[in-house]
Amino acid sequence: MPRRPAAPRRGRRRWARQGASKDRPGRRAGATPARRPPLSRTHAKGRAMKVLSDVTAFAFGCVLVGLSLFVTADVVSRKLFAVSFEGADELGGYILAVGAGLAFVIALAERAHMRIDVLYVHLPLALRAALDWVALASLVAMALLLVFLGWQMLTESISYHSTAPTPWATPLAWPQSLWLASLALFLLVSLAWMAHATGLLLSGRLKEMNQRFGTSVEKDQLEAELSDIERRR
Secondary structure, eight states, X not given: OOOOOOOOTTTHHHHHXXXXXXXXTTOOTTOOOOOOOOOOHHHHHHHHHHHHHHXXXXXXXXXXXXXXXXXXXXXXXXXXXXXXXXXXXXXXXXXXXXXHHHHHHHHHHTTOSOOOXXXXXXXXXXXXXXXXXXXXXXXXXXXXXXHHHHHHHHHHHHHHTOBOSSTTOOBTHHHHHHHHHHHHHHHHHHHHHHHHHHHHHHTTOHHHHHHHHSOOOHHHHHHHHHHHHHHHO
């Protein structure tokens, strides 16, 4: 069997590269591996919003579990020792008030707000995009109103040193501050989505805006139901 002629020293590296390229079909000599395309801004913001909604839902779920344990301990203490903590109802009201603001954030991130789309799905793309922008504007207006009213209530409680008419006599400024913070988070998220939707609308990216902020069509709802069934199995 004839031997392969020896390559000169300067050409050995070139011969080695050529041999490596022949051993790996589909790649050229010296070619770098293809990189994944970077995520678009819309996709990155969608993932960030998904993370925010998951963290918010997990935190609120943990608080509800803690409240249920507290109520259970109160019931057992009343039954066995005739001793009551006398604060389960008050604490539950505070948690539900704060949870309402957090639920607004989760519903906005998951597109869970109710919208009547009987005529919406039959409209042209430009008109649907305009209606999506109007829907976000209405959410921002609602969030502004809630924050304004919450701030008025908090300032009055601070100025009058108001306390709850319960055995704990909790200063109302404490739970109202947490409640106002949850509403302010809802306002910030609404403003962020409003700015993003305005940018998409002004740049003419109507299809991308409709996919991100439009109502879920039957196909999306069916896929959501199927994924929920698979997760429960």
